[in-house]
Amino acid sequence: IGPDGARVFDLEMRAGTADLGHGPQTRTWGVNGDYLGPTIRAARGDTVRINVDNELGETSTLHWHGMHLPAAMDGGPHQLIETGQRWAPEWTIAQPAATLWYHPHLHGATAEHVYRGIAGMFIVDEPGGPDLPSEYGVDDIPVIVQDKQFRDGQLDMSPALFAEAGVLGGDVLVNGTPAPYLEVTTERVRLRLLNASSARSYRFVVAGTATVDLIGTDGGLLERPHRVDHVQLSPGERAEIIVEVAAGTTAVLRSEPPELGLNFWTDRFSGGDDTLEILGLRAVDNLAPSPGPPPVLAAPRDLGEPATRRELTITSSSTINGRTMDMERIDETVTVGTTEIWEVRNATGDPHNFHIHDVQFQILDPEGPLQSGPKDTVYIRPGQVVRLLVRFEHYTDPATPYMFHCHLLAHEDRGLMGQFVVV
Ligand code: C2O
Ligand code: CU
Structure with missing residues (x-):
């Protein structure tokens, strides 16, 4: 908290090395670390000031995807941060609870900067919202999904010959972790799914003795929960789901071939045939009780005529x-x-x-x-x-x-x- 009451966050974009499943020497970028960045969490009504230091050795930007804010604070291609410089946008959060995210937006180099590892989640809370799992890392879990291609232990973003959509990788990272699993300790967990991939769409399903209720989309909660059997997200989209896994069992969050509406050939080169394991969900024998999603989550929106x-x-x-x-x-x-x-x-x-x-x-x-x-x-x-x-x-x-x-x-x-x- 700054002297003026603003909530202050310090982010440093920097280069490093990380083990993404192909040895410890993979050259990466990250925010306050080697790969990806910290989750920022603030509430509606908060004034936030974010000190963004660029130590990448090249110009970049940092954009707050999904945020309602003044254009000069947006972090798009006009808000350049030269290397060695600080950019300190400030705004007051004026939108409902939502799962947003941040990533670079340098014109012509966004794919590369995100692929190297600059991205993170920005969670907006709303005081007085419905009772939902919200203990970060326990029953409220960020799930940042990215596909990667490696060559000689390094990130490789050269697309395949016919991949019009861009590079598709066969390796999936969740929050930067290869082959991840989550130990589920509560009856229900809230997964905040973020497709932070460059080109790939995912059709998420949970296989096992489990149920999935969709409660939120990019910008906030649905009016009511919907029991679903899949959630398809294209790059940049988010969804919040409540997953219930039977005690003592293992379920798996998987991506089935997405429905992209393409012809046979284009579909194949856009990942339309691919099935990918995303995240194991291992429920302990004695799950702590947690409430089901309430029947009403949000009031209908009225955007006007x-x-x-x-x-x-x-x-x-x-x-x-x-x-x-x-x-x-x-x-x-x-x-x-x-x-x-x-x-x-x-x-x-x-x-x-x-x-x-x-x-x-x-x-x-x-x-x-x-x-x-x-x-x-x-x-x-x-x-x-x-x-x-x-x-x-x-x-x-x-x-x-x-x-x-x-x-x-x-x-x-x-x-x-x-x-x-x-x-
Ligand atoms: Cu204009 Cu997620 O970006
Ligand atoms: Cu496009």
Whole structure:
């Protein structure tokens, strides 16, 4: 806590070496450590100040994915942190409880900086929220899922020849740990699933004597829990699930072949055939009691009536509406305090998703419970149009844009991104 009452967090981005399952000498990047970064946890209403020191030896940025905040604090490609320098954004958290995350956003190098290891979770709590498992590391567990490819003991991010989506690895790390398991000591555990991979989508299932209730999506809790048999997340998306594993048994969180809506060939080279073991869940014999998810989790959101409709078409793996990202061009200007419909179309044959900074939108015509909650990132299969109800609030800055882009990081880096200002 700083003298002005702000909650102060110190983050140092630095290079190191880590054992990611291929020997101890894998060169990595991390935040306050060798690989990934600490979980930041703060509550709605808190003013946070984050001292970000860049000791990487090259320029980077640090973006707060999913956070509603002034554009100058966003950590996008305009908020450069030169090596040896400190950037200290500050804002007041003005959104519901959610599982957010942070990662670099240097234009053209986001995939590389995330792949090397700069990423972490940012948990927002809400005072007076529903009674849910929330003891960090005991029954409230971050699950940062990344696929990796190694060559000679080093991280290798060269994509396979036909992998239009970007690099896909056969090794899965959870929170930087290969072949991980969790000792489950309570009747229910809350897993905060984050797909922090560059290109791969996961279709999470829990195999074993277990049940899964979906309680939250990117930007917060659903109105009510939904019993589900799978949760599919494309890069950048999150889900919160409550898992109940029978005492004395082992279950496994696994990824089954995701449904990407691609043709046979593209599907195969986008990971559409892959089954991956993610996390073992070993329940002890005597589980401590924990409450089930309450029937009501959150009040319905009212984003208001849309005043404007915008059409954004993904026209290739590097263009939206036929244009590649230009740092000097503002693509869209929106008015603060208004609601819009963004119609985003995937006019290509490849997998894409779509992320908007600063907001949590509502998907009109949601496909399943995962799309019914507050979202900032959504998968769009070839030929599909998603309609997003988006409300822009509080912060204006005609000079500093927010980004919208595909979160398959190779596409983002190639320019499948645009900029909007709120005025
Ligand atoms: Cu997670 Cu613009 O990013
Ligand atoms: Cu894409």
